[in-house]
Amino acid sequence: MPARSPGSAVPSRNVGVPNRRSCQEDGKQTGVVVMTEEPRIRLWTWHSPEFSITDGRVELSRSTYLNDPNLPGLKSAYRGLADRLGTDQIIWCYVRPDEHFHAPSIPEIEWEIEIPVSAILTIVDSYVWNKIADIRCSAPGSRRFGWQTEAMETHPHDADARKVLMEQREEDYHAHIPEAELWRRLFLKTTRAEGATALIRHPVPEEYIIAKRPHGIPRN
Numbered sequence: 001m002p003a004r005s006p007g008s009a010v011p012s013r014n015v016g017v018p019n020r021r022s023c024q025e026d027g028k029q030t031g032v033v034v035m036t037e038e039p040r041i042r043l044w045t046w047h048s049p050e051f052s053i054t055d056g057r058v059e060l061s062r063s064t065y066l067n068d069p070n071l072p073g074l075k076s077a078y079r080g081l082a083d084r085l086g087t088d089q090i091i092w093c094y095v096r097p098d099e100h101f102h103a104p105s106i107p108e109i110e111w112e113i114e115i116p117v118s119a120i121l122t123i124v125d126s127y128v129w130n131k132i133a134d135i136r137c138s139a140p141g142s143r144r145f146g147w148q149t150e151a152m153e154t155h156p157h158d159a160d161a162r163k164v165l166m167e168q169r170e171e172d173y174h175a176h177i178p179e180a181e182l183w184r185r186l187f188l189k190t191t192r193a194e195g196a197t198a199l200i201r202h203p204v205p206e207e208y209i210i211a212k213r214p215h216g217i218p219r220n
Contacts, residue, residue, distance in 0.1 A: 043093035073134030089202040095191040112211040123188040
């Protein structure tokens, strides 16, 4: 699962920039300037009702996630991320609408946005982020499926042996990796990768907002 946004209590390359060019007509330059439309991407982000992604600031001191005493490595990881991006005013976004688990009893706002591709600060691997932040989470589904396939092929008639192999692969996944290597692996080039999470700058311009949906909030 993509990492939760540290701003939820209060997840750049210049690609796809419109091209300015002159047109040709009958072999002669017309002097007409044509702006090609910049590619855009749809994203989703969830936050408490008190927090707006369109104004104010991300106040890290108010984030229950970032200040969770059970996640002591998170603050250091976030400082490292902010240093690399040059800002701590970051909104973490899902790249698919069904990735967020919402507990019905918790009031949240789901923001659906559509932004130019060039407005993405970076794309990160949320599984690698959890390793940097020293948060132990299950391995990606595709990797676990690969382990299951290996176990079935290696021990087709021995369920206990398959279980041992799966447990060993899980431990191998959580083996220590040097921090510098994790930071190198963190940044992705595409949102198609499993665990991809898009990070964008706060505040988000109003014109990028597609929908704002309340969840778990009683209606009067």
